[in-house]
Amino acid sequence: MARFEKVPDIVIGRLPVYLRALTRLASEGQEITSSQQLGKMLGVSSAQIRKDLSYFGEFGKQGMGYNIAHLQEQLSAILKVDREWEVVVVGAGPLAEALIREDPFAGKGFRIVALFDSRPERIGQRLAGMEILDSAQLPEVVRQRGLKVAILAVPAAEAQQVADTLVAAGIKAILSYASTTLSVPPEVRLQYNDAAAQLQRMAYYLQ
Amino acid sequence: MARFEKVPDIVIGRLPVYLRALTRLASEGQEITSSQQLGKMLGVSSAQIRKDLSYFGEFGKQGMGYNIAHLQEQLSAILKVDREWEVVVVGAGPLAEALIREDPFAGKGFRIVALFDSRPERIGQRLAGMEILDSAQLPEVVRQRGLKVAILAVPAAEAQQVADTLVAAGIKAILSYASTTLSVPPEVRLQYNDAAAQLQRMAYYLQ
DNA sequence: CTATGTGAACAACTTCACAGCC
DNA sequence: GGCTGTGAAGTTGTTCACATAG
Numbered sequence: 022m023a024r025f026e027k028v029p030d031i032v033i034g035r036l037p038v039y040l041r042a043l044t045r046l047a048s049e050g051q052e053i054t055s056s057q058q059l060g061k062m063l064g065v066s067s068a069q070i071r072k073d074l075s076y077f078g079e080f081g082k083q084g085m086g087y088n089i090a091h092l093q094e095q096l097s098a099i100l101k102v103d104r105e106w107e108v109v110v111v112g113a114g115p116l117a118e119a120l121i122r123e124d125p126f127a128g129k130g131f132r133i134v135a136l137f138d139s140r141p142e143r144i145g146q147r148l149a150g151m152e153i154l155d156s157a158q159l160p161e162v163v164r165q166r167g168l169k170v171a172i173l174a175v176p177a178a179e180a181q182q183v184a185d186t187l188v189a190a191g192i193k194a195i196l197s198y199a200s201t202t203l204s205v206p207p208e209v210r211l212q213y214n215d216a217a218a219q220l221q222r223m224a225y226y227l228q
Numbered sequence: 229m230a231r232f233e234k235v236p237d238i239v240i241g242r243l244p245v246y247l248r249a250l251t252r253l254a255s256e257g258q259e260i261t262s263s264q265q266l267g268k269m270l271g272v273s274s275a276q277i278r279k280d281l282s283y284f285g286e287f288g289k290q291g292m293g294y295n296i297a298h299l300q301e302q303l304s305a306i307l308k309v310d311r312e313w314e315v316v317v318v319g320a321g322p323l324a325e326a327l328i329r330e331d332p333f334a335g336k337g338f339r340i341v342a343l344f345d346s347r348p349e350r351i352g353q354r355l356a357g358m359e360i361l362d363s364a365q366l367p368e369v370v371r372q373r374g375l376k377v378a379i380l381a382v383p384a385a386e387a388q389q390v391a392d393t394l395v396a397a398g399i400k401a402i403l404s405y406a407s408t409t410l411s412v413p414p415e416v417r418l419q420y421n422d423a424a425a426q427l428q429r430m431a432y433y434l435q
Numbered sequence: 436c437t438a439t440g441t442g443a444a445c446a447a448c449t450t451c452a453c454a455g456c457c
Numbered sequence: 458g459g460c461t462g463t464g465a466a467g468t469t470g471t472t473c474a475c476a477t478a479g
Contacts, residue, residue: 045409056461072450075462082461106434114329119322122321123322125423130427202269210433217333217337218244220377264438273472278439
């Protein structure tokens with residue numbers, strides 16, 4: 022398939038899922054897989070997996086399937102997570118602590134390198150071994166280190182203002198845990214991590 | 229629109245987003261809104277909002293717009309979050325602590341009522357004021373209290389086994405923070421809260 | 436005159452089905 | 458024989474545009 026046409030965002034959204042499944046298979050010692058096996062693991066059709074991959078190239082061998090390590094490399098490169106993006110976290114609360122301690126980004130292309138809070142009593146303290154910096158320094162640090170990715174873990178009331186500061190400082194991707202709708206310019210990517218919304222979506226089907 | 233036809237899941241997924249926006253408007257003291265205002269806040273078209281709502285009934289007044297409090301009530305009822313679902317959390321780590329302390333479900337239809345771990349040294353301890361129970365008791369507690377909703381916050385290696393136990397005990401909705409693909413029967417709803425995947429999705433557009 | 440609710444038109448996405456290669 | 462890659466067909470989701478109600 023032409024490698025130049027625009028790839029639907031919905032396809033991009035599935036690549037991390039494929040990558041996770043491949044990691045699992047690799048950890049089990051498997052070397053080769055097929056669109057059918059992946060499809061079964063993930064509950065999607067094998068045709069969808071083949072079609073999704075075809076937006077980016079030809080990664081399989083007909084009659085054989087996909088080399089897992091190779092496909093992992095390719096997908097990592099496509100998603101640009103074949104490197105380590107430095108991430109800033111704003112809001113030194115329990116959630117930031119969980120992210121730093123459990124490090125769910127390890128080996129997935131991201132590393133938390135700076136932690137900010139605006140509450141005077143928190144500034145200078147440590148959280149899970151990481152120093153809490155003054156939010157007043159945020160624009161300077163983001164600019165100097167050229168940070169592009171931020172995680173927002175502040176109360177809803179402050180979220181928009183912090184998002185504005187991040188954007189002004191050059192941040193291009195924000196993952197927000199704040200339970201409020203934010204507004205950012207179109208060149209900045211924004212994702213909400215909203216556990217309450219996920220539960221509400223499932224509640225519809227209960228009973 | 230016929231209130232009987234099947235509603236696409238993608239529409240259900242947007243209702244919590246609408247609800248969150250309405251909560252924000254209500255907190256700002258507004259009483260009436262329009263599909264256009266909501267659309268602007270959320271970055272979707274006004275037609276989509278009207279169409280989505282039309283699956284469930286007629287909630288607005290032509291020429292006037294929507295009464296915010298009324299629409300909140302209606303959407304809450306549709307999503308079945310006009311009550312409080314009791315939630316069990318499995319895995320007493322930093323993430324469970326963050327969920328209990330920050331309580332992102334407050335006022336959204338869910339309340340954490342039980343916390344389990346399988347590590348002997350953690351059992352009997354307290355986490356953010358909540359007693360850590362022995363995972364061995366999990367099936368019994370889930371059945372006795374008739375719990376339907378679970379949050380999975382255990383290491384990837386244990387996640388599938390815990391999910392199986394939850395399902396066997398009668399859980400119908402699982403929100404998993406484990407970074408691994410799970411398999412559950414079709415009558416059980418499953419959502420992944422995968423921050424790494426969300427960052428990876430945005431990384432594609434960086435640079 | 437404003438803003439909803441909704442068929443009809445359109446666009447996006449998914450699945451089918453098969454040629455081509457291993 | 459098995460499995461990929463992909464146009465074509467089919468399905469689902471979104472936007473248009475307007476009749477209708479306040």
